[in-house]
Amino acid sequence: TTPKSFRDLPYRLAEFGTVYRYEKSGELSGMTRVRGFTQDDAHIFVAPEQLEDELEKTVELVLFVLKSLEFTDFRVRFGKRDPDNDKYGGSPELWDQAEANIRNVLTKMNMDFTEEAGEAAFYGPKIDFVVRDCLQREWQLGTVQVDYVLPERFDLSYTGTDGEPHRPIMIHRAPFGSFERFVGILIEHFAGNFPAWLAPVQARVLPVVDEVLPYAEEVYTQLKEKGIRVELDRRNEKIGYKIRTAEVEKVPFMLIVGKREAEDRSVSLRVKSQGDLGSIPLDETLNRVAEEASCPT
Structure with missing residues (x-):
């Protein structure tokens, strides 16, 4: 005007x-x-x-x-x-x-x-x-x-x-x-298989047993603090079932936490389309997920 x-x-x-x-x-x-x-x-x-x-x-x-x-x-x-x-x-x-x-x-x-x-x-x-x-x-x-x-x-x-x-x-x-x-x-x-930056759920933390839940919750919290859309699977189910559920739902990153990972402060990382990458230190995993899940610029 x-x-x-x-x-x-x-x-x-x-x-x-x-x-x-x-x-x-x-x-x-x-x-x-x-x-x-x-x-x-x-x-x-x-x-x-x-x-x-x-x-x-x-x-x-x-x-x-x-x-x-x-x-x-x-x-x-x-x-x-x-x-x-x-x-x-x-x-x-x-x-x-x-x-x-x-x-x-x-x-x-x-x-x-x-x-x-x-x-x-x-x-x-x-x-x-x-x-x-x-x-x-x-x-x-x-x-x-x-x-x-x-x-x-x-x-x-x-x-x-x-x-x-x-x-x-x-x-x-x-x-x-x-x-x-x-x-x-x-x-x-x-077909629902979104790239990591676009996926509704970018990462899921999968505790193997209930006694590692405190560490799994710490991993979950640190991912959220990095802006990752993350879920924590607290269900009392076998780890194979949890992995299969995440694969069907096409979750890009699965962070599996067992007793050894809790002791070493690491996670067993599974990446969609790449499979099991083995045990990786927590800080390295957090940085990798944050980088690969970031929006393109």
Whole structure:
């Protein structure tokens, strides 16, 4: 609501907002197509000379999200207007410019992409990131859109270096798209076998006998203090059963504590996909789990 100048640009606004769409009942499907969903929506206002640099940064953000979550099977779709359809706002010249901006950025980034007429929003062309799930179905997740039209319709302006008003260009971006859809596809993608940093339970402490429970609780507490999502299996069950339960539940780290480990201040470490790594000093184990369970940066 306050006047902006070229010094304020790029001007970035973002929110996590709930969006509602009246999807037909026959089109609803689990978490992937719902009537109410959460979107990581952002709008970035730029001067014309800033557009391509900001677009590149935004595309890099979407790629970071996908690669951090180990989505490697995706394609990039460049959605353009259909010149035979009258639903699009703005002049053909503005559309040509916006499409050229996107094409320049994708080409500069050496990205493989397809150009598809009719896939643009009514206000501008867009870059969609289409992910294939474990059943080879395609889902659009992240999106980046260039908009010359709405700044014109809302009469938006900023003061340029010449002291005169200028029209900004708006970038719409949502790296996740719908959080509900993203999480649903993520669960299926990993079949519940999440990487350690993403697993709901990252580690489980498994005492062999009740008399080592005090030491097991100490191990549990130290893991929690390091920010690890950890559980302590206090059940009066055989250790083989506890291990099997943790394996079925795909817990990344199992820290097994017996009498010898309690005496040596160590743990017997089992790591998902690596198996039994044997007895390891407690401090070394804590550091290893904390490092491998940390979020990618």
